[in-house]
Amino acid sequence: MKAAWIEGGRVELRRAPLPRRRRGEALIRVEIAGICNTDLELQRGYYGFSGIPGHEFVGEVVEGSPRWQGRRVVGEINLGCGRCSWCGRSMRRHCPRRKVLGIRGHGGALAEYITLPEDNLHAAPENLDPRELVFCEPLAAACEILDQVRIPRGARTAVLGDGKLGLLVAQVLGQAGADVTVFGRHEERRPFLLRRGIRFRPAGDRPRAKFPFVVEATGSAAGLGAALDIVEPRGTVVLKSTVHGKAELDSAKVVVDELVLIGSRCGRFEPALRLLERQEVDVMPLIHAELPLDEVAEAFRRAAQPGALKVLVRCSERPARAANSARSRVRRS
Amino acid sequence: MKAAWIEGGRVELRRAPLPRRRRGEALIRVEIAGICNTDLELQRGYYGFSGIPGHEFVGEVVEGSPRWQGRRVVGEINLGCGRCSWCGRSMRRHCPRRKVLGIRGHGGALAEYITLPEDNLHAAPENLDPRELVFCEPLAAACEILDQVRIPRGARTAVLGDGKLGLLVAQVLGQAGADVTVFGRHEERRPFLLRRGIRFRPAGDRPRAKFPFVVEATGSAAGLGAALDIVEPRGTVVLKSTVHGKAELDSAKVVVDELVLIGSRCGRFEPALRLLERQEVDVMPLIHAELPLDEVAEAFRRAAQPGALKVLVRCSERPARAANSARSRVRRS
Numbered sequence: 001m002k003a004a005w006i007e008g009g010r011v012e013l014r015r016a017p018l019p020r021r022r023r024g025e026a027l028i029r030v031e032i033a034g035i036c037n038t039d040l041e042l043q044r045g046y047y048g049f050s051g052i053p054g055h056e057f058v059g060e061v062v063e064g065s066p067r068w069q070g071r072r073v074v075g076e077i078n079l080g081c082g083r084c085s086w087c088g089r090s091m092r093r094h095c096p097r098r099k100v101l102g103i104r105g106h107g108g109a110l111a112e113y114i115t116l117p118e119d120n121l122h123a124a125p126e127n128l129d130p131r132e133l134v135f136c137e138p139l140a141a142a143c144e145i146l147d148q149v150r151i152p153r154g155a156r157t158a159v160l161g162d163g164k165l166g167l168l169v170a171q172v173l174g175q176a177g178a179d180v181t182v183f184g185r186h187e188e189r190r191p192f193l194l195r196r197g198i199r200f201r202p203a204g205d206r207p208r209a210k211f212p213f214v215v216e217a218t219g220s221a222a223g224l225g226a227a228l229d230i231v232e233p234r235g236t237v238v239l240k241s242t243v244h245g246k247a248e249l250d251s252a253k254v255v256v257d258e259l260v261l262i263g264s265r266c267g268r269f270e271p272a273l274r275l276l277e278r279q280e281v282d283v284m285p286l287i288h289a290e291l292p293l294d295e296v297a298e299a300f301r302r303a304a305q306p307g308a309l310k311v312l313v314r315c316s317e318r319p320a321r322a323a324n325s326a327r328s329r330v331r332r333s
Numbered sequence: 334m335k336a337a338w339i340e341g342g343r344v345e346l347r348r349a350p351l352p353r354r355r356r357g358e359a360l361i362r363v364e365i366a367g368i369c370n371t372d373l374e375l376q377r378g379y380y381g382f383s384g385i386p387g388h389e390f391v392g393e394v395v396e397g398s399p400r401w402q403g404r405r406v407v408g409e410i411n412l413g414c415g416r417c418s419w420c421g422r423s424m425r426r427h428c429p430r431r432k433v434l435g436i437r438g439h440g441g442a443l444a445e446y447i448t449l450p451e452d453n454l455h456a457a458p459e460n461l462d463p464r465e466l467v468f469c470e471p472l473a474a475a476c477e478i479l480d481q482v483r484i485p486r487g488a489r490t491a492v493l494g495d496g497k498l499g500l501l502v503a504q505v506l507g508q509a510g511a512d513v514t515v516f517g518r519h520e521e522r523r524p525f526l527l528r529r530g531i532r533f534r535p536a537g538d539r540p541r542a543k544f545p546f547v548v549e550a551t552g553s554a555a556g557l558g559a560a561l562d563i564v565e566p567r568g569t570v571v572l573k574s575t576v577h578g579k580a581e582l583d584s585a586k587v588v589v590d591e592l593v594l595i596g597s598r599c600g601r602f603e604p605a606l607r608l609l610e611r612q613e614v615d616v617m618p619l620i621h622a623e624l625p626l627d628e629v630a631e632a633f634r635r636a637a638q639p640g641a642l643k644v645l646v647r648c649s650e651r652p653a654r655a656a657n658s659a660r661s662r663v664r665r666s
Binding site: 096 | 582584598
């Protein structure tokens, strides 16, 4: 099959063997995959990664149990060991031996096919465009905040960063009733936010100690300090940016102001699918470009441009709905 | 009156004017005051402080309303403005215009007399030694953790640091039902801890990702990194050390492991007084030395020695119980 391949700081299209299903796994033909900042970090070599990246996808099960065969699916990206206490608590995303789709030990979705445990799959609602569905994974990461922090209705909430994740987080929190202000660098995103009842302020225009809730989604190491400036005493800062290297923390301020800092990563897919299905968040305006898998190197280049929003990669065309015929088209190479 | 005075990195005994009571304040003759790490930091000049330090005390009201006159008291150290929303929520310790006894804008307790708002006072239980009572303030800071974090009974909890604050925190959490291990540098403190059902392990002997709850009370900048090593995914780290300057934070670990970091400072006195009154914590073994106010410079020197526990300063002798005669002894200079 064709697949994106990251090695030595480069992304290229390669031919790779079709992934082999293990017990409990489905083989999925990827329709569309998204490029996330983590993928750009993998390219930069931060985690010594080489292999097939990609963890945001929508696809169709071409080999699996009867329950899933032929269905359009999205999928959670953490593959737990299934035996530890984390997996026992439905927390496979913290399993210490987990593999992670396109990130750790399991080939990713910027390819024609992936495998994934059927336990990780969620059926895609029929009313949704696949380009919307591919946002399910980052949207779930935004929804994770609401699983971690109780934000009362009307609570003043700052979202630092108006990138892909910041715009999802702002919508999720706004939809949950928070009074959201996005601090960003892209004035042109103000109208989109305003239509959704969300204020926009330039990133540098930050009041001090004014917000009980702050979400740091700048993707930069400086975001943490900015969040500490803006949060009020006893406030909560949710950290969403996985920044390589050490950040500087004014720990005395954290202690004196009794701040709460909460790291937040992947989330459950259910609330994200519900928001998409009910059209309660708007993801289509977040699409920056859409390219075929053959042009995946160009897709990475565009995703890395300053201010770029989501770059989607069409990994295959969806055939006429006939699961069995889909299966017959799988080629083992 | 006689008072300790910090200026330019030095502590010395000076004569200072008797502090003037403002509306709602009591004049208190200090019996005993304690030296805290914050006082040592004030001496090091970290906050540009000059003046009378000291915020841990027990004393007797010599001028005040009839309710307080002649009573032995301890007192909360934050003086709120009384008008802001924080003060309105009984949170004067986060009032942005607060003064803080012996730390910010209000002369401290390493002196013969202090003033303090009567709202800040708590009557000292009669069954307690004043040397126990002087621990009320740091003990309240330890109890603050239980106001911020729900630690289930039997939860594995690591306390990093076997200094003054670490030993109080370990006792408070152990008494609340946590399964506490102290990681420390002073093997000789093991028996004291064991008698209270608390394990001791050498500071360097830290397992990785093993504790759902960690309290950082090392007083050193390296404590934060050690806490992140030892806490398990989704765990909670309570930060107690106010370390000057920036600490290094592996923010990606905080995000990936979805850790919760909570800064913790001063606490309510009620639970601390209750613990002391019921003898549920043992503070007398934490006394390292006791000196008269005349030797306060030496007291600071001893408090700064590596491994020193609490150094107490006798600021005046308690007269025979006769409040009115106490008042007559107040000299205005």
